[in-house]
Amino acid sequence: MIIDEATITVEAGAGGNGCVSFRREKYVPRGGPNGGNGGRGGDIFLEARTDVGTLVDFVYRPLYRARHGEHGKGKNQHGKDAEPVTIRVPVGTLVWGENGELVVDMDRDGMRFLLARGGRGGRGNTTFTTSTQRAPRLAERGEPGETKTLRLELKLLADVGIVGFPNAGKSTLLSRVTRALPKIADYPFTTLEPQLGVVRLPEGRSFVLADVPGLIEGASQGKGLGIRFLRHLERTKVLLHLVEVATLTRYSELESRVRTIRRELQRHSPVFSAVPELLALTKVDAVSRLDYRKWMEKLRKKGERVLAISAVTGEGLDRLLEEAWKMLSQSRREVVFAPPIPETVYQAKARFHVEKGEGVFYVTGDEIKKWVVMTNFNSRDALERFEKILQRMGVLKELKKMGLREGDTIDCGGQQLVFGGERPGGRHGT
Numbered sequence: 001m002i003i004d005e006a007t008i009t010v011e012a013g014a015g016g017n018g019c020v021s022f023r024r025e026k027y028v029p030r031g032g033p034n035g036g037n038g039g040r041g042g043d044i045f046l047e048a049r050t051d052v053g054t055l056v057d058f059v060y061r062p063l064y065r066a067r068h069g070e071h072g073k074g075k076n077q078h079g080k081d082a083e084p085v086t087i088r089v090p091v092g093t094l095v096w097g098e099n100g101e102l103v104v105d106m107d108r109d110g111m112r113f114l115l116a117r118g119g120r121g122g123r124g125n126t127t128f129t130t131s132t133q134r135a136p137r138l139a140e141r142g143e144p145g146e147t148k149t150l151r152l153e154l155k156l157l158a159d160v161g162i163v164g165f166p167n168a169g170k171s172t173l174l175s176r177v178t179r180a181l182p183k184i185a186d187y188p189f190t191t192l193e194p195q196l197g198v199v200r201l202p203e204g205r206s207f208v209l210a211d212v213p214g215l216i217e218g219a220s221q222g223k224g225l226g227i228r229f230l231r232h233l234e235r236t237k238v239l240l241h242l243v244e245v246a247t248l249t250r251y252s253e254l255e256s257r258v259r260t261i262r263r264e265l266q267r268h269s270p271v272f273s274a275v276p277e278l279l280a281l282t283k284v285d286a287v288s289r290l291d292y293r294k295w296m297e298k299l300r301k302k303g304e305r306v307l308a309i310s311a312v313t314g315e316g317l318d319r320l321l322e323e324a325w326k327m328l329s330q331s332r333r334e335v336v337f338a339p340p341i342p343e344t345v346y347q348a349k350a351r352f353h354v355e356k357g358e359g360v361f362y363v364t365g366d367e368i369k370k371w372v373v374m375t376n377f378n379s380r381d382a383l384e385r386f387e388k389i390l391q392r393m394g395v396l397k398e399l400k401k402m403g404l405r406e407g408d409t410i411d412c413g414g415q416q417l418v419f420g421g422e423r424p425g426g427r428h429g430t
């Protein structure tokens with residue numbers, strides 16, 4: 001079976017750490033700061049490709065990581081940025097986020113999408129030099145890269161999709177009008193996975209034709225090969241419905257076959273009722289009586305579009321393809337994928353959240369977490385800068401309102417600090 005669903009985890013690279021370093025010169029006991037910045041962590045991109053057919057690679061390799069940026073060095077040497085990682089997916093891959101929201105529809109060949117952003121490099125101590133702080137012993141750590149878990153779903157993109165019972169001759173037709181080489185045999189369920197081919201018409205016109213496994217009554221309840229593969233036809237603009245008439249003797253049999261297929265399509269998805277359909281009575285080279293001509297008249301009177309073909313002799317094929325082309329060019333179907341509404345309700349995000357515990361004040365939030373990771377808490381200068389950040393974000397103001405006093409403990413995303421307490425190096429802060 002074609003693999004058309006997979007879950008992957010992507011981890012973009014973290015930025016490299018900034019460097020704390022000072023110039024060393026002859027006769028100068030302590031030169032100015034010269035610590036370089038860390039490099040950017042590697043991004044992770046998705047790229048849509050027509051030469052990738054399934055999502056099978058992701059079943060065996062569900063984790064993708066980009067490298068971290070290089071750390072900064074002395075003499076103002078910046079660390080190198082890490083190379084991005086590109087993940088190739090088939091054209092027609094939908095990417096779903098953790099809350100079931102549509103992240104991106106990779107619907108064009110060559111399309112690139114930034115899936116996870118690498119972290120920025122930490123700044124070295126050169127950057128932190130100011131008129132009052134000429135020898136900062138302070139550098140940032142690299143920012144962590146984005147990490148995401150995503151569900152990939154493949155819905156092949158074809159213009160025209162062939163549907164019908166097993167053995168109707170769907171694959172034979174595909175092999176006659178395109179260069180695809182599907183398996184063909186005179187038993188049901190020969191085709192086990194969707195196949196695509198390109199139909200080329202005069203004057204440079206072309207369209208993509210898809211052949212899928214045969215449907216039977218009850219397919220929507222899982223009979224036969226079921227209808228799982230029908231997702232690949234959901235985005236086609238025209239359906240080509242094949243009915244073989246070589247084994248039919250009565251008009252009512254024809255009608256009932258057509259009805260059965262339509263019902264199964266409908267049960268899979270209501271989108272199919274909006275897709276224009278062309279009926280083709282096939283294997284007309286092998287009929288014993290020419291009743292099918294009368295049947296065609298009857299169907300036409302009911303407003304059906306119907307043609308007769310033989311994939312073996314080639315009878316009616318040119319007309320069939322021209323008719324399909326005509327329907328395609330008239331089709332106004334916007335093949336935009338309508339994502340279901342995610343269940344989570346998005347709220348304006350507060351920059352941080354504070355809570356008072358037993359002698360501890362808790363501060364949480366993504367931004368806080370980021371600064372905690374990027375701060376080297378063993379450095380006095382870095383600690384002071386961290387407190388300035390808390391000040392700037394309004395965290396301290398909020399905590400003081402809640403009764404924060406000197407000597408109290410503040411827990412910032414797991415990192416504990418004593419407010420106004422001892423600093424490494426013995427200086428008092430805040």
Ligand SMILES: Nc1nc2c(ncn2[C@@H]2O[C@H](COP(=O)(O)OP(=O)(O)OP(=O)(O)O)[C@@H](O)[C@H]2O)c(=O)[nH]1
Nearest residue numbers: 166167168169170171172185186189190191214311
């Ligand atoms: N006489 C005649 N035989 C045909 C024609 N088209 C297909 N066949 C035969 O019908 C049989 C089934 O053809 P397939 O193309 O494998 O049928 P299918 O609809 O793809 O079948 P599944 O993949 O099982 O759903 C094969 O033996 C073909 O040679 C036709 O136009 N005339």
Ligand SMILES: [Mg+2]
Nearest residue numbers: 170171190191
């Ligand atoms: Mg087939």
